[in-house]
Amino acid sequence: MRIDPTLSPTPEAWLAANAPDEPVFLFHPARLMEVAREFLTGFPGLVTYAVKANPAPEMIRALHAAGIRAFDVASPAEMALVRAEAPGAALHYHNPVRSAAEVAAGLEAGCVSWSVDRMAELEKLAGLPRGTEIAVRLKLPVAGAAYDFGTKFGATPEQAVQLLRRVEALGFTASITFHPGTQCTSPAPWGRYINEAAAVARSAGVTLHRLNVGGGFPAHRDADRPDLQAIFDTICEAAQGAFDNPPHLVCEPGRALAAEALTLATRVKGVHEEAVFLNDGVYGGLAEWRDIAPMDRVRAVSRSGGPLQGERTRRVVFGPTCDSIDRLPELLPLPCDLTEGDYLLFEGMGAYSRALVTGFNGYGVRRVVEIENQG
Numbered sequence: 039m040r041i042d043p044t045l046s047p048t049p050e051a052w053l054a055a056n057a058p059d060e061p062v063f064l065f066h067p068a069r070l071m072e073v074a075r076e077f078l079t080g081f082p083g084l085v086t087y088a089v090k091a092n093p094a095p096e097m098i099r100a101l102h103a104a105g106i107r108a109f110d111v112a113s114p115a116e117m118a119l120v121r122a123e124a125p126g127a128a129l130h131y132h133n134p135v136r137s138a139a140e141v142a143a144g145l146e147a148g149c150v151s152w153s154v155d156r157m158a159e160l161e162k163l164a165g166l167p168r169g170t171e172i173a174v175r176l177k178l179p180v181a182g183a184a185y186d187f188g189t190k191f192g193a194t195p196e197q198a199v200q201l202l203r204r205v206e207a208l209g210f211t212a213s214i215t216f217h218p219g220t221q222c223t224s225p226a227p228w229g230r231y232i233n234e235a236a237a238v239a240r241s242a243g244v245t246l247h248r249l250n251v252g253g254g255f256p257a258h259r260d261a262d263r264p265d266l267q268a269i270f271d272t273i274c275e276a277a278q279g280a281f282d283n284p285p286h287l288v289c290e291p292g293r294a295l296a297a298e299a300l301t302l303a304t305r306v307k308g309v310h311e312e313a314v315f316l317n318d319g320v321y322g323g324l325a326e327w328r329d330i331a332p333m334d335r336v337r338a339v340s341r342s343g344g345p346l347q348g349e350r351t352r353r354v355v356f357g358p359t360c361d362s363i364d365r366l367p368e369l370l371p372l373p374c375d376l377t378e379g380d381y382l383l384f385e386g387m388g389a390y391s392r393a394l395v396t397g398f399n400g401y402g403v404r405r406v407v408e409i410e411n412q413g
């Protein structure tokens with residue numbers, strides 16, 4: 039995907055001047071820097087970025103420039119990306135199931151932290167240098183996230199005790215990691231996980247080097263901006279309360295760090311009685327809308343860049359492909375004066391959007407433009 043460095047002051051100004059007929063991602067590096075700073079100053083430990091949320095080279099470069107010095111990678115391709123765009127940054131390889139070739143690639147790339155959730159996967163790491171950090175991935179049945187990650191990865195507390203003991207017996211540095219599930223709006227799951235991590239470490243008789251509290255931090259998706267500081271405070275207090283000797287804390291946000299970096303600009307191809315047709319949909323930048331509740335930060339803009347202020351009615355919205363699945367799962371409130379050639383701007387679309395764009399039916403977002411601010 040090419041990035042067009044032309045600086046326009048707002049999305050509206052850029053749309054009015056360029057009248058793009060294809061969908062476009064508008065990149066806001068200044069806003070990305072602000073969010074990175076919020077994590078770096080508010081989180082009581084090391085902030086790493088989960089690359090999968092948005093693996094664009096300019097994202098990695100901007101986050102590195104903002105002061106992010108460690109990256110959570112899940113594959114050899116993500117390792118190569120971070121090595122190229124953020125030289126000197128630490129790599130945390132936190133995908134707990136790896137082929138032998140991937141273990142070799144992680145070793146070659148110099149990954150300093152590895153996660154495990156199964157004994158047989160830990161045995162595959164026996165050739166890593168002594169002292170390497172191995173973080174046991176814990177799972178608990180907790181609610182609070184938009185969707186749960188515990189169905190695929192994670193060891194139960196009983197399994198985690200065994201894994202921690204084996205990590206120490208193999209001569210590695212023992213840590214615990216967890217992920218409360220993505221878009222987790224309540225601080226409570228972090229508190230529960232931290233208490234359980236302390237109990238697991240005590241049962242195992244192991245002093246933890248670090249505790250990685252995962253990603254899952256919420257992005258701003260509806261009217262209320264999430265209170266990240268309240269989550270940071272809960273994490274800090276829980277760790278102080280649960281451990282006699284609190285481990286260093288690490289977090290690995292993807293969504294919350296990346297979301298504000300992009301606005302998705304789509305154009306209206308047709309307004310019909312039964313539905314509005316856009317030039318992008320669930321096979322493009324709106325892929326995640328199938329799996330996670332849609333967000334409300336959508337604004338309608340006329341082709342000349344002005345706001346559309348007609349009364350809003352809830353409309354069916356279709357994407358551009360010839361597949362009937364290509365439809366937003368819920369009705370979208372749209373102004374009654376919306377017409378063909380106007381635009382819909384979806385804000386906060388920097389996470390799990392660009393990486394999921396397909397070329398199905400010849401559509402999909404191919405263009406990224408840098409914008410000074412969000413308007």
Ligand SMILES: *Cc1c(COP(=O)(O)O)cnc(C)c1O
Binds near residue numbers: 219221253294
């Ligand atoms: C996906 C993932 C993250 C990031 O999750 P978000 O919900 O986007 O913050 C962090 N850590 C691991 C291990 C992940 O798989």
